[in-house]
Amino acid sequence: MNEHIWNHRKPLSNLPKALASGTLRVGFIGGSITDARPRNNWPEPVAAWIKENYPQVRVYVENAAIGATGSELAVFRAERDLIERECDLVFVDYSVNDSDDPVEKRMRTREGLLRKLLRDGSRDVVLVHTFRQEFYRDLIDGGAPASIADFEKLAEHYGIGSVNMGLHALEEVKRGRMRWEEWLPDGLHPTERGSLSYAQSVIAFLQSELSEERKAVDSEAGNPLPEPLNAMHWGDAFRLDLSSIETEGPWLIRRWPHLEWMDQVLETAAIGARLSFTFEGRGLTLGFDFGRSASEFRYRIDGGEWQVSKRERPDWCGNDGWYRMFPAADDLSNGQHRFEMEVIHGDGPNCTGSNCRLALVGVVR
Incomplete structure (x- = not known):
């Protein structure tokens, strides 16, 4: 071969x-x-x-x-x-x-x-x-x-x-x-x-x-994992439960029938709606049901400067249905942090709605 x-x-x-x-x-x-x-x-x-x-x-x-x-x-x-x-x-x-x-x-x-x-x-x-x-x-x-x-x-x-x-x-x-x-x-x-x-x-x-x-070759089954190549690997990453997120405005946790890989989403279409949560780790990434009708948002960590998401919406992108990740941070000090987010309209030619559908809050530790 x-x-x-x-x-x-x-x-x-x-x-x-x-x-x-x-x-x-x-x-x-x-x-x-x-x-x-x-x-x-x-x-x-x-x-x-x-x-x-x-x-x-x-x-x-x-x-x-x-x-x-x-x-x-x-x-x-x-x-x-x-x-x-x-x-x-x-x-x-x-x-x-x-x-x-x-x-x-x-x-x-x-x-x-x-x-x-x-x-x-x-x-x-x-x-x-x-x-x-x-x-x-x-x-x-x-x-x-x-x-x-x-x-x-x-x-x-x-x-x-x-x-x-x-x-x-x-x-x-x-x-x-x-x-x-x-x-x-x-x-x-x-x-x-x-x-x-x-x-x-x-x-x-x-x-x-x-x-x-x-x-017939010895497979060395049962051996423990070797030391990682990269000490910053995501092997201990976990999901934060959506029910633990604090919200301001008309948010709903919905069973999500539109993408089989999403059990539930935390959803709003209201510009100005906010959410926040505390997490223990060194990194954070968010997963959305994303598309042209999706909102953008501004966010900050630990009370820092507000940052605005600006996600590309390529020609093949539909109104929704793309399970898209948004990395918020991966090099924080390993400890407790506070995340805040506010829904905004994307205000661009390919942004046709204000739907914010959060399916995953991933914490890296």
């Missing part, structure tokens, strides 16, 4: 046990390339291959991927969407969606996510690297885009296997097995043919991992 496509590190130990037990729970987390809603992305052929080859096994698929989201949000979703659902195997896809984030930030969030998933030793984790047009030059020259190279540092440190699905598809194009437009007509989102190529690279990885040769 091409070692640049397939990187086998510690053998998968939980996957064979789950197959032998008769019940397997497979988790996926990532962005739009992995999202289950199109029904033809690469996790579908992978799940189908598992069921075809292990017909006696009850297979549960927990696809928690959401388009246009990164590891910053995944850190706060790992417990509910993967760990509490007792996944035995989790595929992580954030090389593309994290690639525009600063290196330090993405290394903190990614390592935090991996440490949460690996902490109790009850699941295997595999990284999968997809493709965006900006990765082309590095890959065609035999190198690694920075976002992938950074992820591979973590994979090596934690002994996590990885599959460069994008490179596998690029190799298929180079060999004439697939036309570029069959794979990636917009430079990012694969067609059904491209998704199948991605899936085939993952299936090849699993076939190797489930071979008798790999099973």
